[in-house]
Amino acid sequence: xxxxxxxxxxxxxxxxxxxxxxxxxxxxxxxxxxxxxxxxxxxxxxxxxxxxxxxxxxxxxxxxxxxxxxxxxxxxxxxxxxxxxxxxxxxxxxxxxxxxxxxxxxxxxxxxxxxxxxxxxxxxxxxxxxxxxxxxxxxxxxxxxxxxxxxxxxxxxxxxxxxxxxxxxxxxxxxxxxxxxxxxxxxxxxxxxxxxxxxxxxxxxxxxxxxxxxxxxxxxxxxxxxxxxxxxxxxxxxxxxxxxxxxxxxxxxxxxxxxxxxxxxxxxxxxxxxxxxxxxxxxxxxxxxxxxxxxxxxxxxxxxxxxxxxxxxxxxxxxxxxxxxxxxxxxxxx
Numbered sequence: 001x002x003x004x005x006x007x008x009x010x011x012x013x014x015x016x017x018x019x020x021x022x023x024x025x026x027x028x029x030x031x032x033x034x035x036x037x038x039x040x041x042x043x044x045x046x047x048x049x050x051x052x053x054x055x056x057x058x059x060x061x062x063x064x065x066x067x068x069x070x071x072x073x074x075x076x077x078x079x080x081x082x083x084x085x086x087x088x089x090x091x092x093x094x095x096x097x098x099x100x101x102x103x104x105x106x107x108x109x110x111x112x113x114x115x116x117x118x119x120x121x122x123x124x125x126x127x128x129x130x131x132x133x134x135x136x137x138x139x140x141x142x143x144x145x146x147x148x149x150x151x152x153x154x155x156x157x158x159x160x161x162x163x164x165x166x167x168x169x170x171x172x173x174x175x176x177x178x179x180x181x182x183x184x185x186x187x188x189x190x191x192x193x194x195x196x197x198x199x200x201x202x203x204x205x206x207x208x209x210x211x212x213x214x215x216x217x218x219x220x221x222x223x224x225x226x227x228x229x230x231x232x233x234x235x236x237x238x239x240x241x242x243x244x245x246x247x248x249x250x251x252x253x254x255x256x257x258x259x260x261x262x263x264x265x266x267x268x269x270x271x272x273x274x275x276x277x278x279x280x281x282x283x284x285x286x287x288x289x290x291x292x293x294x295x296x297x298x299x300x301x302x303x304x305x306x307x308x309x310x311x312x313x314x315x316x317x318x319x320x321x322x323x324x325x326x327x328x329x330x331x332x333x334x
Contacts (some may be wrong), residue, residue, distance in 0.1 A: 001049070004032065005024045005042050008049055012043075017315040020247055022060025036264045052114050065283040065314065068293070072175045072318050079314055079319035081327055085114055093331050097139060099150060099162030100304040104332060105236050111324050112239030116313035118262070119238035122272045124305060129155035131190045133148045134224075138173060145169050150178075151224045155192065160303040161228050171220065179221065182206055196225050234306075235268055250290055255310050261289055272307045274298050278325045283314055285307045301332045 001009075011031065012023045025039040032039065043061055046052040063071065069180035092098065092106045105121050114117035133154045142146040153161040167176070169240045183203055190198055199222055201238070207214045240262060243249065249258050261267055271294055278297040286294040293316045294308035300303050308328065310321050 002036075002042075003311070005046055006075060006216070007262065008027055008032065008039070008042050009046055009063075010071060012052065012061060013071045013075075016062050020315065022055040022062050023060040024058070024060040027060075052256065062333070063315075065285075068282050068314055068318075069280075069285075072282070076322075077318050079317075081321050081323055083225065086323075086327075089293075089331070096219060097148070097164065099164060099239050100302045100332060101162055101306075102176070103165065103273065104299070104304075104306070104308065104328070107132070108236075108252055109329050111244060111321075111328065115310065115321055116239070116242050116245070117310045117316065117321065118240055118243040120268060120271060120307075120309045120311060121236045121238075121326060122269060122307040122309070123234040124157075124159050129159055129192050131187050131192060131195055132156050133184055133188070134180060134221075136176055139164070148245060149173075152229050153225075158303075162304075163224060163227050165220070166225060167220070168216065171213055171216050171333075175213060175217055176220065179203070179207050179211055182210075182289075185223065193229065196222060196229065235265055237262075243313075246313045248315075254291070258289065271296060271309050271311075273309075275322045278317060278322050278329065280322070285310035293318075295325060297325055297329055299329050299332055 008028060011028060015021075015023050015027070025036055028039045029036050032172065034162060038309075043052060046060065046067070047054065047224050050064055051070055052061040053067075055062055089107050090109050092103050092110065095103065102248045108119035108121050131153070135151060135152045135154075137150045138147065139150055140259065149167055150166055151163045151165055153163075167173070183199070186206070187195060187198055191205055199218070203221070204214070204218045207217060211217050243262070244255060244258060249255050249264055265287065270300070273296050275296075276298055278295060281294045281296070283290050283293070286292065290313065291314065292311055293314050294309055294311050295316070295318070298307055298308055299305060308325060312321070
């Protein structure tokens with residue numbers, strides 16, 4: 001492909017991403033300092049290569065899936081993150097009171113706000129996991145008033161879940177630790193969906209005789225395991241409805257289809273990846289929907305791992321999203 005043709009393709013892709021309007025040849029004449037005939041010939045050549053498509057209602061051209069792919073692979077330049085956006089993300093990432101999984105979810109919410117696309121975080125599959133260990137790590141112990149701890153649950157398959165919990169001032173931290181030891185001895189190997197049941201039937205009677213505040217302690221662990229159980233879908237969204245704001249999906253039938261797909265957790269889970277690079281899947285390349293683009297990568301940090309992904313229309317700001325995901329991935333893994 002000629003250098004000018006590549007420049008024309010880049011201009012058409014970036015213009016269409018911003019405006020959702022087909023790009024006519026006359027819009028490019030002045031920019032490239034060429035005759036309209038030359039521009040039309042180049043656009044026709046790009047169309048013959050399968051990189052551009054004609055809009056039925058306009059004389060202009062729009063990028064094809066192949067055109068977007070060529071742009072991403074050969075023409076796209078990294079986009080600098082604004083200082084304001086860096087600060088928003090670093091504020092979360094530098095917060096030592098947040099465990100990695102919570103920080104990732106909050107950062108993806110911010111990226112969703114920045115880009116106006118839908119963010120997805122997919123954790124490891126916890127089905128068939130059994131309890132290996134639960135630990136309580138004090139974060140902020142206060143003599144008077146409530147304290148803060150992190151409950152860390154580890155499963156036999158290496159899944160690590162963290163929950164930051166406020167502990168009431170009437171709960172003794174030593175008794176909390178003692179109960180934790182009792183649970184670890186008695187419930188190791190218990191399927192996660194059976195832990196709460198065994199907690200009531202077996203652990204509550206045991207701690208009644210050795211822990212003064214057994215009722216409050218039991219409620220603490222019951223609520224903690226309940227929180228872990230509620231997250232068994234392993235999928236969290238940021239800006240879930242953002243995708244529905246784009247004109248591509250405003251037709252009622254398409255809007256209904258997209259809502260249905262976003263609610264289909266099994267379908268969303270197919271976005272999961274083990275690829276350690278940020279990869280772009282355009283249209284038919286992704287299993288979610290042929291009218292979307294998915295940009296995603298796998299992350300691992302401090303025993304936590306999962307997939308972070310952005311779902312948007314095919315006319316996505318690829319440079320911006322790729323830069324943001326690379327920034328987040330590199331920061332949490334360093």
